[in-house]
Amino acid sequence: MASGFHTTRPLRATSLCAMTLTGIRWNGSRSESLSSMSITSTFTDFAESTPTNSSLAGTDAPSTETGASSSSPPMRSRRAAPRSFPLSKTCAACSRPFLCRNAREAYSKACGLECRQALRRSRPTKARPTCQTCGAPFTPKSNLSLAKAKHCSTKCSAAHRMTDPAAAERLRSIAATGKAGWTDQSRASYQVKMTGPGNPAWKGGVMLVSSKGNYQRGVYVRCPQEYRAMGRRDGWILQHRLMVAQVIGRMLTTAESVHHVNHDPRDNRLANLMLFANNSDHKRYERHGSPLPIWSV
Numbered sequence: 001m002a003s004g005f006h007t008t009r010p011l012r013a014t015s016l017c018a019m020t021l022t023g024i025r026w027n028g029s030r031s032e033s034l035s036s037m038s039i040t041s042t043f044t045d046f047a048e049s050t051p052t053n054s055s056l057a058g059t060d061a062p063s064t065e066t067g068a069s070s071s072s073p074p075m076r077s078r079r080a081a082p083r084s085f086p087l088s089k090t091c092a093a094c095s096r097p098f099l100c101r102n103a104r105e106a107y108s109k110a111c112g113l114e115c116r117q118a119l120r121r122s123r124p125t126k127a128r129p130t131c132q133t134c135g136a137p138f139t140p141k142s143n144l145s146l147a148k149a150k151h152c153s154t155k156c157s158a159a160h161r162m163t164d165p166a167a168a169e170r171l172r173s174i175a176a177t178g179k180a181g182w183t184d185q186s187r188a189s190y191q192v193k194m195t196g197p198g199n200p201a202w203k204g205g206v207m208l209v210s211s212k213g214n215y216q217r218g219v220y221v222r223c224p225q226e227y228r229a230m231g232r233r234d235g236w237i238l239q240h241r242l243m244v245a246q247v248i249g250r251m252l253t254t255a256e257s258v259h260h261v262n263h264d265p266r267d268n269r270l271a272n273l274m275l276f277a278n279n280s281d282h283k284r285y286e287r288h289g290s291p292l293p294i295w296s297v
Contacts, residue, residue, distance in 0.1 A: 083103070083106065085100065085101055085102055085103075085106070086099045086100060086101050087099070087100040087106050088100075089106065089109075091109070091110055091111040091115050092109040092110060092115075092119060093109075093110050093111075093114075093115035093116075093118045093119050093122075094111065094115055096111060098111035098112075129149050129150070131150070131151050131152040131153075131156050132150050132151060132156075132160060133151055133152075133156035133157070133159050133160045134152065134156055136152055138152035138153075158171075205221060205222065206219050206220065206221050206239065207219070207220040207221070207236060208220075208266075216264070216265055216266060217265060218238045218239065218240060218265040218266065219238070219239045219240075219265075219266050219268060220232075220236040220237065220238060220239065221236065221237060221239045221242060222235060222236065222237075223235055223236060223237035223242065224242075227242060227245060227246075227251055229251055230242070230245060230251050230252060238258075239268050240258050240260070240265070240268045240273055241258050243268060243270065243273065244258050244273055244275050244295065247270065247295075248275070248295055252275075255277070255278045255279075256275060256276065256277060256278065257275075257276045257278060257279040257281075257282040258273055258274070258275055258276075259273070259274040259275075259276060259282050259285070259286075259293065260272055260273065261273070261274065270297050271297050273296070273297070274293035274295070274296040275293055275294055275295035275296070276291075276293050276294065277294055281293075
């Protein structure tokens with residue numbers, strides 16, 4: 001509502017209303033005493049209590065010549081006043097005052113390391129559950145499993161389940177079909193089936209290293225024993241370097257570089273490979289066409 005208004009007819013309200021009037025203009029003059037007035041009424045009471053020009057004709061309206069206009073009190077900021085350092089605080093452990101030089105020290109409730117450790121030890125500890133099998137108290141892995149934890153280990157949990165005859169018989173039947181019921185012959189057969197192409201994760205005996213940006217990395221294969229000096233410590237070697245070494249009949253030096261003609265590091269056909277004495281000759285050949293490779297098909 002505006003600070004001053006004229007009205008010739010009652011204001012209408014459809015529900016309970018609460019209004020704060022700060023200085024109402026009566027026939028062109030401002031009230032000096034209505035600084036803050038709250039009115040709560042129904043529609044009938046509000047309509048009957050609202051003054052009109054005719055009802056105010058015989059009313060002695062207060063004059064504004066003797067009073068100053070009222071103003072609402074300033075709003076208080078919700079932000080806390082900034083702290084000034086050094087700040088004095090009282091230690092929660094030893095009750096001695098200590099100075100805080102910055103906000104980080106002011107966050108602490110203790111004056112030093114010993115008092116911090118004393119506060120930590122004085123904190124109430126949570127009740128530890130007791131194992132239903134061995135009766136020893138234990139600490140669950142997380143607070144989420146605190147209400148569900150009943151056993152301190154899988155061994156105690158299995159022993160508790162075995163106390164039920166029906167559950168024990170069911171576990172024995174399951175264990176007979178698992179690795180617990182395997183024989184030496186079944187283990188050897190499983191190892192043969194899961195080695196080489198029989199393994200679902202078989203990728204042809206090669207290891208494809210993930211690409212880095214637009215650059216595709218090469219293909220790694222298991223390094224034969226006679227070429228282990230060329231391979232990595234984990235027993236893998238780049239396939240194109242191994243193929244060139246097997247063709248020329250000797251191991252490649254670390255300085256020698258193998259070039260892919262079509263610039264595809266995963267296309268390891270012999271017709272796509274060239275051997276250079278070093279990487280400098282390799283780059284000059286790509287730019288100027290010379291020097292020629294020391295080996296190519």
